[in-house]
Amino acid sequence: MADRRLSNTVRTLRFHSGEMTQAELGERIGVTRQTVAAIEQGKYSPTLETAFRIADVFGVALEEVFQWQSSGAS
Amino acid sequence: MADRRLSNTVRTLRFHSGEMTQAELGERIGVTRQTVAAIEQGKYSPTLETAFRIADVFGVALEEVFQWQSSGAS
DNA sequence: AAGGAATGTTAAATTTCCTTGACATAGAGT
DNA sequence: ACTCTATGTCAAGGAAATTTAACATTCCTT
Numbered sequence: 001m002a003d004r005r006l007s008n009t010v011r012t013l014r015f016h017s018g019e020m021t022q023a024e025l026g027e028r029i030g031v032t033r034q035t036v037a038a039i040e041q042g043k044y045s046p047t048l049e050t051a052f053r054i055a056d057v058f059g060v061a062l063e064e065v066f067q068w069q070s071s072g073a074s
Numbered sequence: 075m076a077d078r079r080l081s082n083t084v085r086t087l088r089f090h091s092g093e094m095t096q097a098e099l100g101e102r103i104g105v106t107r108q109t110v111a112a113i114e115q116g117k118y119s120p121t122l123e124t125a126f127r128i129a130d131v132f133g134v135a136l137e138e139v140f141q142w143q144s145s146g147a148s
Numbered sequence: 149a150a151g152g153a154a155t156g157t158t159a160a161a162t163t164t165c166c167t168t169g170a171c172a173t174a175g176a177g178t
Numbered sequence: 179a180c181t182c183t184a185t186g187t188c189a190a191g192g193a194a195a196t197t198t199a200a201c202a203t204t205c206c207t208t
Contacts, residue, residue, distance in 0.1 A: 006123055021154060035196055037155070044195060047164080049080055049119040052142035062136055068126035095184060109166055111186070118165060121195080149208100156202075164195070173186080178179105 005069045010040045013058045013065065029053035079143040084114045087132045087139060103127035 014020045022040070023033040031050060039046050039054075046054075055062040088094045096114070097107040103124060113120050113128075120128075129136040 006126070023154080031195095032197060033155085034157085034198085037157085038196085041156090045121045045123040047119045047195070048122050048125045048140060049142075050195090051122045051125075052080070052140075052144075056142070056144045062142075066122060066126075068123075068130070068136075070126075070130045097184080105165095106167055107185085108168085108187085112166085115186090121165070124165090151206100151208080153204105153206080155204080158200085158202100160198090162195105162197070164193100166193075167191080169190095170188085171186105172188105174184090176181100176183085178181080 006045055006066060007042065007069075008039065008066045010036070010054060010065060013060070017058055025054070025057065028057050079145070080119055080140060081116065081143075082113065082140045084110070084128060084139060087134070091132055099128070099131060102131050 010025075014022070014025060021033075022036040026033045026036045029036075029050060030053065035046075035050075038044060039050075051062055051066055055065045058065065084099075088096070088099060095107075096110040100107045100110045103110075104127065105124060109120075112118060113124075125136055125140055129139045132139065
């Protein structure tokens with residue numbers, strides 16, 4: 001399975017937020033720029049704490065940053 | 075870090091959900107009962123994917139399961 | 149053309165999450 | 179008392195997230 005059930009809008013939020021760079025976002029949430037890049041590209045799922053910190057920086061709800069496709073019914 | 079800014083209501087949700095056991099919840103989200111116990115006790119912050127799966131099981135929003143105390147706000 | 153800033157990417161090392169397996173306690177039911 | 183279920187907890191190990199460091203490309207500015 002290994003579905004791609006997790007997606008995010010970090011990149012969009014960054015550009016809507018005064019062109020914030022990956023490095024600056026990383027600095028504000030306490031991770032490196034490489035980690036931000038990996039998260040944006042969906043290479044792995046961040047910890048819940050990191051996810052909350054990102055939403056916090058942009059001042060939006062967590063679900064506005066990360067979307068989960070609840071593959072319940074099918 | 076050690077900031078315990080993350081709390082959760084998994085235990086309450088379990089009991090409001092027909093007394094679901096830790097083992098059953100773990101089975102449904104694909105982790106062991108020990109992991110569920112550790113998450114309930116806030117021993118570590120789960121991955122975002124695990125968090126979403128838990129919310130999915132209870133049919134609630136992620137924020138109803140995990141609460142984040144944003145630093146800046148008083 | 150040269151330089152800097154932002155990003156992509158990769159490898160090795162470290163930290164944290166999670167598993168497996170075990171032993172312990174408390175409560176409910178027989 | 180005995181058993182069964184649910185939970186707590188711990189240690190060793192594996193898996194995944196994250197770090198650090200390096201080298202690459204593209205774009206912008208000079």
